[in-house]
Amino acid sequence: MKLRRTALVLLALAVASSAWAQVKQKPNSPARRMANAPSRELMQRIWDAWGTLDPANAAPFYSKDPQNIYFDITPMQYTGWAAYEKGVKNVLAGFRQFKATIPDDARVQVLGNHALGFTTWHAELVMADGTPSTMEGRWTVEWARENGRWLIVHEHVSVPMGGGPMPPGNKPLSPKVQ
Numbered sequence: 525m526k527l528r529r530t531a532l533v534l535l536a537l538a539v540a541s542s543a544w545a546q547v548k549q550k551p552n553s554p555a556r557r558m559a560n561a562p563s564r565e566l567m568q569r570i571w572d573a574w575g576t577l578d579p580a581n582a583a584p585f586y587s588k589d590p591q592n593i594y595f596d597i598t599p600m601q602y603t604g605w606a607a608y609e610k611g612v613k614n615v616l617a618g619f620r621q622f623k624a625t626i627p628d629d630a631r632v633q634v635l636g637n638h639a640l641g642f643t644t645w646h647a648e649l650v651m652a653d654g655t656p657s658t659m660e661g662r663w664t665v666e667w668a669r670e671n672g673r674w675l676i677v678h679e680h681v682s683v684p685m686g687g688g689p690m691p692p693g694n695k696p697l698s699p700k701v702q
Contacts, residue, residue: 562639562667562674564630570665570676571624571645577616579609587668587675595680597661621650639674641665659683 566585573582583605586592590604598615602608616622630643647659666678 560674561634562632562641562665564626564628564632564643566674567630567632567641567643567663567665568626571626575622575624577619577622579612579616583609585676587670587677589677592677594676594678595682597681597683618652619649620652620654621648623648637669639667641667 570582570585573585586605586608588605590606592604594602594605594608596602596608596612596615599611602611624645624647626643626645630641632639632641642662642664644660644662647661649657649659651657661681661683664680665676667674668677669675
């Protein structure tokens with residue numbers, strides 16, 4: 525009798541764990557989407573990829589839909605990744621080094637199969653002629669899930685008029701990334 529009870533308990537545990545594994549691995553479950561959701565760390569990896577000064581390193585983070593719109597510092601707008609990749613090469617040619625840092629003010633909001641990210645950034649630059657510089661900016665980014673991956677479908681990169689640091693009294697975005 526004791527052996528039968530033990531066997532039934534083990535069988536019940538096996539069935540429960542099998543069911544849990546199937547639920548846990550469901551590709552479009554809300555828990556799975558949140559577990560893989562964009563984060564401040566992903567935002568920093570994207571800027572690190574741009575910091576290589578080679579758009580090919582940033583390409584894996586972007587949707588290749590030719591209708592996507594990307595707003596950058598200069599020129600104002602690119603339509604589609606192919607145009608962005610091609611056009612930004614000219615801009616990046618003006619830099620010898622580019623290192624952007626995402627501070628703790630970054631936020632991400634997941635909205636189903638889309639997510640929005642908001643942050644400021646600080647960049648340490650060395651221009652092509654060797655002149656060092658810094659830049660402060662802001663970044664708004666929209667991701668969409670494509671084939672199980674979060675890819676950027678729209679972004680807006682800008683700097684304050686004058687490109688300098690935030691005026692006294694202004695505070696970074698809050699709260700921190702969720």
